[in-house]
Amino acid sequence: MADLKQRIDEATGTSTVGHEWDGIEELDTPMPRWWLWTFYATIVWGLAYVVLYPAWPMVDSATKGVLGWSSRGDLAKEMAADAKRRAPTVNAIAATAITDLPAEPELMQAAVQGGGAAFRVHCVQCHGAGGAGVKNLYPSLTDDDWLWGGDLATIEYTVTHGIRNPDHKATRTSLMPAFGRDGILEAAQIGDVVSFVRTISRQEKASASSVRGAALFADNCAVCHGAGGEGGRQVGAPKLTDAIWLYGGDRDSLTATITQPRNGVMPRWGGRLDPVTIKMLAAYVYSLGGGEKGLAPVAEGAGADGQP
Amino acid sequence: MASPEDLSGQPAPLYEARKGVYPKAVNGPFRRFKWAIMAVTLVIYYGTPWIRWDRGPYAPDQAVLVDLANRRFYMFQIEIWPHEFYYVAGLLIMAGIGLFLVTSAVGRAWCGYACPQTVWTDLFQHVDRLIDGDRNAQVRLANGPWTAEKLAKRVIKYGIYLAIAFWTGGAWIMYFADAPTLTADFWTGQAALVAYGTVAVLTATTFILGGFMREQVCVYMCPWPRIQTAMMDEKSLLVTYKDWRGEPRGSVKKAQAHPGGFGDCIDCNQCVAVCPTGIDIREGPQIGCITCALCIDACDRAMAQVGRPRGLIDYCTLDDAATEKAGGTGQPIRKTLLRPRTLIYFGVWTAIGAAMLFSLGERTRLDLAVQHERSPLFVQLSDGHIRNNYTLKLRNMETRPRRVAVSVSGLPGAVLWTDSGSREKAGQRIELALPADSVTSVKLFVAAPAIGPARQDFTIGTRGLDGDPRGDSDIIQFDRPEAGQ
């Protein structure tokens, strides 16, 4: 325990604080006066703060403060300011036909970004965060195969009106018959059709079965899927000659599909989202990598933001 | 417990007003050196932003510019991007080691000559002498009644303080924007609010710290004196009063009356009068001493007047002090400066500097960063190929637009295209136009046959097509579905 004996230090004439550690003593040097005033100023500042701003916790909320400031109010202000800041871009997108967007790289860029945000809110539940879809359930939006068409205007239409919405006239709709369940085709016949489909998609070699299947296909399937299985976009009939299969391209999957098709649905976003958001969503989906070109390409180097 | 009153007879004050320091003008080699340092540092500080440096049409033509908005730092021919911040870190490390070096060699030289607080305090003290006169006149004026003359002098003096402070704050913001434009904007009310705010804050701090608080900043507020003490050793040079030579002190008259009874100090108090921090060096080394050496100048003059050798107060190491006290002679100054410790600091300091210069010379101004799109990892295309998506960040750090080629290697059969081209036009190499001094974000699609390992590393590289052909490359993964998927 330190020996609390204060004394005057001869060298400086200042009293010591009275503590001593290993022979080292501390001088009780006075603080400079500006320090004292700074200290008073912090007290005044603290009091003023308590009066002006919410500070004192009460039972169910804090004191309001005479300035009426709140972080919620700040947020509302920032949101309003942000909406105002975005207004020119949003209005410009609204005023531009979706097919004209690619000609305006900056607008397109803005639309893709806005669409990405909307996609993460409304679409990821089915199509996945990156738009890759879910096998056997929801189509991938990132590949180069489109059931209903992959250009901007078509995507916009699909998003607006949805697919197989029972109570909406303009919705995209078509129904693949349940050939098996409804007894249109025998199980053996379905097997032949499967053989044929797997032949035209180059997964199997031609066989007796596939030759029988070709005739059945021409009678039952070609009207939607096309004579060669090239698909029919008016009715969302998938192309059967490529490597992309929403519900699987192996024998079992194909048999299941023909026996009892899924006829997937998608809600319509028209009426739930405003047209600008839908337009931006379409632009985003288009940009995912599978968007069909044939339209003016986005200028090279778009996306340069001058920022690291 | 005894209260301080019991001991000293009067209450010890807890707080105390600043004691005025009225340093006397002095002349001598150290004072002249201090003038020179002051002139150089002030000219550098006030003048640097006005140096122009032509970098072509796509970059600012201010030689030294911290462009916060665009996150660039320009220093003459060197342009630093945020991801090259290690150069700034390197400079800071060099500054740190430089301080070790200087402090271990010559003690608190930074405090005495180059510290902004010292420089501006010195400047303001000179203003005091200009308006109020030298030490005695200043003391008289400070203690005297408020006459019209005193009022006028105070108004003029504080006016000059304020002008210097404002100029100081104004010079600071010039480093962050084009100086001539900013000056014009500033005076026409067009500059950013933060510019006015910064000038206001710096004017206030300069006015208060330089004009009024002065040595109090060094003694009470600044951490350096404490840190520097830890960097010094017995071989560092300190301003030392050689008490073994000077004591007992006595005036010339007394010394004549008692020959041999007194040391060299004639107790003229000049060393105290000239000290800008108001301390008495004859009390030994103390935290208030910034080693400005003005007391050396003053004492050397006094010694010359009475015909005694100079150096009663002098730069001296603790080791030398002990030797001299014992009757020996100290080390030559060269040995004090060049010893293992300072040489090691110097070696490290130069090594870092050389490494930075070397890497500055070697760095490419075309930088690539590739990010693999992970959601989804891969996409099956209708022709059976597998496509992976990447985001390329291409930094064109040259101040001119460039054309560059992007190509892949190590991935057989791969083709690439960007979201601005279509797959029909895909190839093994694409060309891109990059705007000057910018980062371009490009979505890159790479398609390769489905047959191959599920995970395969390959290289995406860039190459300049004009001028500097050097580029950058990144090794990145290509994903395929596992077999049977």
Ligand code: SF4
């Ligand atoms: S004691 Fe001497 S060296 Fe130290 S601050 Fe005062 S004048 Fe400068």
Ligand code: SF4
């Ligand atoms: S200036 Fe030199 S001689 Fe005069 S009081 Fe100081 S130490 Fe003594």
